[in-house]
Structures are given as C-alpha cells and as structure tokens.
Amino acid sequence: MTVNKRPIKWAAKYFIAALVPFGPFVVDGSLKREMAELPDDD
Helix, strand or coil: CEECCEEHHHHHHHHHHHHCCCHHHHHHHHHHHHHHCCCCCC
16 A cells, blocks of 8 residues: 555654654654655756
8 A cells, every 4th residue: 555655664664753762863864865866846
C-alpha cells in the first residue's frame, strides 16, 4: 500500500521517530538526502 507514492513503512518510520527522543535528529539525514534527489521546480 502506498500513499503519495510513499510506502506505509516510510510514514511509520517518521511517525515512530517523532515519538522517540532524538528520533527526528536521527532520521533528518535520510530525509535531507531524499529531498536532494527531488527535481527542482524551476
């Protein structure tokens, strides 16, 4: 199952990271890499 072209596991990873202390800092690197791979809208 996917939502907005993302698997549910992707959303669960960030949801759990939001609940765990320092979790957002841990997943921030992977999210920045993913955002860098997106095409620019220029």
